[in-house]
Amino acid sequence: MKNLHKHNFGAGPCILPEEVLDNAAEAVKNWRPTGLSILEISHRSAAFEEVVKETEKLVRDLLQVPHNYSILFLQGGASLQFCMVAFNFLHNSGKDAVYLDAGYFGQKAIKEALFFGPVNVAASSRGAGYTHIPKEYSISADAAYFHCTSNNTIEGTEMFRFPETEVPVICDMSSDIFSRPIDISQFDLIYAGAQKNTGPAGMTLVIAKNDLLDSVKHPLPSMLDYRVYRDNGSMYNTPPVFAIYAAMLNLQWLKNKGGLKTISLENRAKAQLLYDEIDLNPLFYGAAERYDRSLMNVTFRMHDPGREADFLAFAEQNGMVGIKGYRTVGGFRASLYNALPYESVRELVNCMKVYAEKYHRPAILV
Amino acid sequence: MKNLHKHNFGAGPCILPEEVLDNAAEAVKNWRPTGLSILEISHRSAAFEEVVKETEKLVRDLLQVPHNYSILFLQGGASLQFCMVAFNFLHNSGKDAVYLDAGYFGQKAIKEALFFGPVNVAASSRGAGYTHIPKEYSISADAAYFHCTSNNTIEGTEMFRFPETEVPVICDMSSDIFSRPIDISQFDLIYAGAQKNTGPAGMTLVIAKNDLLDSVKHPLPSMLDYRVYRDNGSMYNTPPVFAIYAAMLNLQWLKNKGGLKTISLENRAKAQLLYDEIDLNPLFYGAAERYDRSLMNVTFRMHDPGREADFLAFAEQNGMVGIKGYRTVGGFRASLYNALPYESVRELVNCMKVYAEKYHRPAILV
Numbered sequence: 225m226k227n228l229h230k231h232n233f234g235a236g237p238c239i240l241p242e243e244v245l246d247n248a249a250e251a252v253k254n255w256r257p258t259g260l261s262i263l264e265i266s267h268r269s270a271a272f273e274e275v276v277k278e279t280e281k282l283v284r285d286l287l288q289v290p291h292n293y294s295i296l297f298l299q300g301g302a303s304l305q306f307c308m309v310a311f312n313f314l315h316n317s318g319k320d321a322v323y324l325d326a327g328y329f330g331q332k333a334i335k336e337a338l339f340f341g342p343v344n345v346a347a348s349s350r351g352a353g354y355t356h357i358p359k360e361y362s363i364s365a366d367a368a369y370f371h372c373t374s375n376n377t378i379e380g381t382e383m384f385r386f387p388e389t390e391v392p393v394i395c396d397m398s399s400d401i402f403s404r405p406i407d408i409s410q411f412d413l414i415y416a417g418a419q420k421n422t423g424p425a426g427m428t429l430v431i432a433k434n435d436l437l438d439s440v441k442h443p444l445p446s447m448l449d450y451r452v453y454r455d456n457g458s459m460y461n462t463p464p465v466f467a468i469y470a471a472m473l474n475l476q477w478l479k480n481k482g483g484l485k486t487i488s489l490e491n492r493a494k495a496q497l498l499y500d501e502i503d504l505n506p507l508f509y510g511a512a513e514r515y516d517r518s519l520m521n522v523t524f525r526m527h528d529p530g531r532e533a534d535f536l537a538f539a540e541q542n543g544m545v546g547i548k549g550y551r552t553v554g555g556f557r558a559s560l561y562n563a564l565p566y567e568s569v570r571e572l573v574n575c576m577k578v579y580a581e582k583y584h585r586p587a588i589l590v
Numbered sequence: 591m592k593n594l595h596k597h598n599f600g601a602g603p604c605i606l607p608e609e610v611l612d613n614a615a616e617a618v619k620n621w622r623p624t625g626l627s628i629l630e631i632s633h634r635s636a637a638f639e640e641v642v643k644e645t646e647k648l649v650r651d652l653l654q655v656p657h658n659y660s661i662l663f664l665q666g667g668a669s670l671q672f673c674m675v676a677f678n679f680l681h682n683s684g685k686d687a688v689y690l691d692a693g694y695f696g697q698k699a700i701k702e703a704l705f706f707g708p709v710n711v712a713a714s715s716r717g718a719g720y721t722h723i724p725k726e727y728s729i730s731a732d733a734a735y736f737h738c739t740s741n742n743t744i745e746g747t748e749m750f751r752f753p754e755t756e757v758p759v760i761c762d763m764s765s766d767i768f769s770r771p772i773d774i775s776q777f778d779l780i781y782a783g784a785q786k787n788t789g790p791a792g793m794t795l796v797i798a799k800n801d802l803l804d805s806v807k808h809p810l811p812s813m814l815d816y817r818v819y820r821d822n823g824s825m826y827n828t829p830p831v832f833a834i835y836a837a838m839l840n841l842q843w844l845k846n847k848g849g850l851k852t853i854s855l856e857n858r859a860k861a862q863l864l865y866d867e868i869d870l871n872p873l874f875y876g877a878a879e880r881y882d883r884s885l886m887n888v889t890f891r892m893h894d895p896g897r898e899a900d901f902l903a904f905a906e907q908n909g910m911v912g913i914k915g916y917r918t919v920g921g922f923r924a925s926l927y928n929a930l931p932y933e934s935v936r937e938l939v940n941c942m943k944v945y946a947e948k949y950h951r952p953a954i955l956v
Binding site for chain 1: 627
């Protein structure tokens with residue numbers, strides 16, 4: 225049993241549902257279909273092949289992935305995807321790739337892409353401290369692809385609309401996939417490190433249009449070639465067995481809960497509760513522009529930065545975990561991933577209210 | 591509690607010690623230092639940084655790794671190492687790499703290396719079905735490096751001596767690392783997929799001489815650059831948290847057991863028990879040449895191949911798991927990794943004895 229007095233707002237690896245943790249722990253001891261631990265079974269066993277199929281099916285059903293897309297399980301997180309995307313689709317293409325520069329991870333993606341070919345930055349909000357998503361830009365019709373980050377985990381901004389373009393759209397969806405319904409057909413390739421709403425760290429999900437994969441004509445190292453994963457059912461080599469199994473449990477939990485529509489409503493309610501407090505509380509303000517606010521990662525600050533360390537200590541004493549902002553942004557960040565209960569947000573909001581009351585008490589009474 | 595009637599001879603992911611599984615399961619429910627699950631803690635938390643340090647220290651102590659070597663934790667298994675080794679040390683070197691072709695995985699390593707530069711095969715046992723390790727060969731003094739596989743998991747051969755050469759020696763030690771003491775100073779880089787004696791699948795161990803890493807002068811994608819892992823304490827991006835934690839538990843178990851000298855004696859005793867039966871039992875014979883027999887993966891066949899399916903069924907009925915040989919080798923393979931009890935080998939040997947008695951019963955009495 226987890227400590228019930230902790231409210232885990234960590235940005236990832238992040239909170240997972242209690243029943244997922246219980247079932248994962250049970251499988252580490254004894255995974256019933258095999259009589260062995262999930263950690264010591266062969267990835268070639270029929271039982272585990274079933275896990276991979278079921279996880280793929282859950283991804284397909286939850287996100288309504290069209291049949292002309294493949295679902296792949298890899299390792300290395302979004303960071304390895306920064307490299308693989310460009311190695312597969314920019315390298316030797318004779319074209320430029322177009323990147324939207326809207327946050328820390330988008331910039332890292334650009335850095336890795338430059339190893340393989342020229343990059344055009346369609347637009348950047350860097351000068352504004354990445355507090356918003358750039359919206360006015362065009363994408364050249366002869367670009368290799370357009371790359372964006374749907375949710376900026378560090379800065380707390382999120383894209384709710386994606387550009388319409390003739391070139392392939394590639395999206396890093398690490399921190400908001402499975403948080404709300406999305407139209408997969410808007411994208412040609414989506415990738416996501418698992419350690420937010422998908423499952424624990426150690427697995428990377430890729431959803432790719434087969435046409436895009438088949439358009440690659442140059443040879444690639446096997447482990448960096450999406451087609452190798454597709455053609456081998458994500459089992460070209462030993463996959464991260466436990467991470468895939470835990471992701472399956474987590475996606476089953478999501479499905480049983482009602483899927484993306486249900487979770488989307490819950491996520492909206494949690495975000496609204498917290499943003500309302502940020503806007504109403506005299507001590508705090510939101511770090512991101514209002515119209516681009518992330519529903520997953522709520523970034524906020526105090527008008528008096530000198531109070532931030534004190535409020536952090538106060539919140540931590542009251543069981544809040546992982547609300548310290550990223551060092552480049554400062555302030556606070558509360559991540560409201562799927563498994564975070566509404567109750568946890570209420571507790572955080574309560575901390576903010578109590579703290580504000582304390583702070584606003586007339587000095588004479590202190 | 592695991593099923594005690596199963597004897598897990600799987601080639602990897604493989605058997606792990608009961609206490610490691612129990613402690614890993616407990617941490618999935620509630621990891622005491624944090625009051626959270628190990629699956630939902632930040633990899634930047636002080637508690638997890640301690641895990642990485644402790645795992646590194648265990649590797650260093652158990653293998654007596656000299657101070658001028660770095661210990662790195664990556665993802666992607668040996669298969670990604672096939673690519674990284676050549677990308678780091680062959681690409682742009684103007685030199686050839688020398689590979690020993692002694693098995694299925696060595697050949698895969700060659701295939702990936704060819705993407706980055708020319709490869710000389712020092713010697714090959716392919717024509718002999720990889721039933722032995724080639725021994726007579728020379729390594730050009732101007733090679734980029736020499737690459738070998740210390741244990742051929744599929745074919746059941748193992749290298750107990752490594753060539754002396756002036757060029758860097760790089761070794762895939764996936765399936766025999768931590769099975770016996772080795773002299774790390776013989777090597778410049780060692781890599782190993784975790785899912786044998788290190789821990790569960792999902793983590794890759796690299797032990798690299800700093801001089802070799804520092805000799806690389808060309809730019810590399812971050813996630814394929816060993817120096818990026820070294821310079822960021824294996825935390826350039828989110829590492830496979832649970833796989834590292836479980837590896838730590840497993841290496842602690844090994845240390846508490848007495849370390850590599852102790853386990854080496856146990857492993858020798860298990861292998862001898864099984865090889866003796868293979869040599870004495872009239873129905874079976876060893877698949878690999880006697881002087882190159884692996885202590886980790888024992889490959890054997892039946893003189894009458896038509897009996898193999900029947901023996902397999904008989905052994906499985908008696909609780910043997912994972913003894914079917916790899917499809918390219920056929921017959922049987924019993925993997926005797928560290929956590930496999932002597933008792934399990936005795937049970938397998940017993941199956942072989944009982945089966946032989948049954949088979950040898952005079953036909954008239956059947």
